[in-house]
Amino acid sequence: MSIPSGRALLDSERLLKEAGLKQNMSYADFGSGSIGHFVFPASAIVGSEGNVYAVDVLRSALGAIDGRSKMENVNNITSVWGNFETKNGVRLEEGSLDLISFINVTSHLIRKSVVIGEVNRLLNKNGRVLVVGWCKDSGSMIVPSDSRISKEVVKEYFINANFIEIKDFKAGPQHWGLVFKLEA
Numbered sequence: 001m002s003i004p005s006g007r008a009l010l011d012s013e014r015l016l017k018e019a020g021l022k023q024n025m026s027y028a029d030f031g032s033g034s035i036g037h038f039v040f041p042a043s044a045i046v047g048s049e050g051n052v053y054a055v056d057v058l059r060s061a062l063g064a065i066d067g068r069s070k071m072e073n074v075n076n077i078t079s080v081w082g083n084f085e086t087k088n089g090v091r092l093e094e095g096s097l098d099l100i101s102f103i104n105v106t107s108h109l110i111r112k113s114v115v116i117g118e119v120n121r122l123l124n125k126n127g128r129v130l131v132v133g134w135c136k137d138s139g140s141m142i143v144p145s146d147s148r149i150s151k152e153v154v155k156e157y158f159i160n161a162n163f164i165e166i167k168d169f170k171a172g173p174q175h176w177g178l179v180f181k182l183e184a
Helices: 012-018 039-046 059-071 114-122 151-159
Strands: 026-030 051-056 077-081 097-103 123-134 163-172 175-182
Touching (some): 012 039, 012 123, 012 175, 026 039, 039 077, 051 059, 059 077, 123 151, 123 163, 151 175
Parallel strands (some): 026 051, 026 097, 051 077, 097 123
Antiparallel strands (some): 123 175, 163 175
């Protein structure tokens, strides 16, 4: 039995487009990791006039993103060392982002209310949030089921913080996806 990974597990390009990412937009992947599974496809989607920010608390992860960007001559990705669980922990301009994503980091997402404060501070008035998490019943051994947060908990978290749910969809064979925007 093979274990799905990469695009077979999550088609990042499809998910980013599902969330509304388009050319010339500004996007940040919170908890980007070292592979850039969402960062590099986003770079292609937003084009040379758009901006992509790989945000992570691990400098080593950002170093890997920087190395790949340099190797592939990608000029619209910026690594940002930051902690979205800390007030003003992500050093980006207020209201500068069209889309923020949280991919497989839902346990960090709902841990502190300050996360919503960072999202509110950084999103522009039409900005959106893409959240993707592991299904509780997917049977995957990659993440223990007791470490997974249900989409219902995430929905409640965002709705209680004055966000509107735009989409609820199957993000992959073992993942759910949600898209939110701020209430007008």
